[in-house]
């Protein structure tokens with residue numbers, strides 16, 4: 001039976017507006033509501049559906065971060081993951097480092113499929129899945145909106161700028177999710193209770209003995225340039241008038 | 251002296267208009283030379299097109315059967331090998347092509363990637379958006395290593411034509427994996443301009459209510475010679491197809507004129523349009539956040555306003 005590894009990142013909830021700290025040293029995230037990165041939730045949902053269809057045996061949720069990330073793993077277990085793994089390390093993580101740690105996890109767990117969100121909504125990098133696939137020497141199917149499994153391969157429909165592209169990848173492979181792959185389920189109260197009894201293993205990243213990956217040095221954050229609020233016009237004639245004034249329409 | 255290699259996106263027939271924008275970004279580094287890599291099959295004509303962009307020194311044409319379709323698994327090893335031939339920077343576009351390919355190449359090269367460059371602040375120093383555009387982060391790439399990055403196309407003007415770069419064929423001795431197979435590309439048929447390069451874009455949101463109702467916007471767009479876009483809600487609801495989505499996870503665009511019709515203005519949508527010239531919002535809710543950033547707003551029911559607008563534009 002196929003084994004699926006799903007990655008979950010703890011991020012500020014997408015409904016919360018995050019602001020730059022006044023001194024520009026970072027984002028003011030203290031005390032904000034934290035959630036699973038929405039794309040990762042979609043990744044987990046897809047894995048669970050594979051298991052429920054009989055396409056997969058075990059679904060393992062993994063996160064890299066501090067102890068507080070256990071919260072997101074518990075949520076993942078409540079959604080239906082069979083067990084969870086916290087690769088514990090402190091500080092800001094960049095995608096190349098994440099990919100290196102996930103490679104170690106993949107070597108230990110030997111999954112048939114790794115499903116990841118295409119990007120995290122905090123750093124918006126859109127890199128970790130592709131980097132893991134490269135380091136692992138395995139195929140990548142990014143921005144997936146449909147996945148069909150067939151024996152030792154997967155047929156994946158990808159959302160690309162031109163439309164919908166389909167590729168076939170041999171397993172093991174890394175798949176990254178787009179928004180329209182599925183709609184994640186809601187968690188029911190009894191599932192939260194059940195999740196408390198599911199195994200959550202903690203792994204120290206230091207003990208993996210990885211060489212530090214080169215990383216980008218953050219020099220400072222600033223708020224984006226704001227667009228000025230414009231004018232409200234009364235009616236269509238006034239709108240057309242303004243557009244003509246600026247030479248934007250004939 | 252830095253030397254930049256730009257990866258050319260193309261569809262097998264023509265160069266993607268974004269290539270000239272990535273070239274601009276590359277020239278911003280003030281390099282000693284800027285080359286363009288074209289990976290394809292029978293791609294000599296595309297290579298010549300790239301050579302015509304001002305500022306391009308050489309175009310390297312990697313013509314081989316495995317490059318007939320852009321598969322990151324096959325192209326990343328070629329790119330990594332080529333980049334090691336004396337380049338300090340490897341640049342691609344922040345399109346789905348570049349987002350798929352560049353991180354794979356970066357990991358093969360063992361370096362981090364700078365995603366979505368908005369501005370160049372130094373040879374290794376760049377600004378990029380984070381948190382759906384709620385902040386701009388300045389980063390410095392590690393010294394003594396090749397810089398791999400993608401350029402946020404909406405932040406860059408296309409480099410003009412008029413270049414006279416040389417085209418060279420390159421044969422690389424790189425073994426390519428065969429674990430990934432390209433199957434098909436489904437493109438909706440449309441005569442309308444491309445969303446990413448159109449100077450006018452008409453976008454609709456959830457308020458349109460159905461695929462049929464979107465014809466209101468198509469009519470207006472066709473009159474204006476505009477491309478049509480949509481919010482995520484409209485795409486999710488199936489009113490239009492996925493490649494029309496504008497925003498954090500769709501296309502980032504910078505038309506001269508943007509119409510947001512029946513779109514509330516969620517941050518994830520706004521991050522896709524903040525470089526637009528003039529934003530026009532039509533929404534029945536005067537409190538809709540889209541009015542906070544719109545240059546011209548009109549409060550009212552789109553189902554009466556849009557036909558009226560089209561009629562008004564017609565009698566001129």
Ligand SMILES: Cc1cc2nc3c(=O)[nH]c(=O)nc-3n(C[C@H](O)[C@H](O)[C@H](O)COP(=O)(O)OP(=O)(O)OC[C@H]3O[C@@H](n4cnc5c(N)ncnc54)[C@H](O)[C@@H]3O)c2cc1C
Pocket residue numbers: 014038039121454455456457480481482483484495496497498499500501511512513514515516517518519522532533534535538550551552553
């Ligand atoms: C991780 C993530 C990524 C996302 N990425 C994107 C993205 O890339 N692009 C994107 O667009 N969204 C994205 N979203 C979704 C975003 O948060 C909003 O949900 C979405 O943009 C809302 O679309 P909308 O404005 O069409 O719908 P709504 O928010 O429902 O707004 C509809 C608007 O229409 C108005 N209206 C209704 N009827 C009429 C009428 N008859 N006439 C005039 N006005 C009317 C209403 O007043 C309302 O303002 C993302 C969300 C997440 C979580």
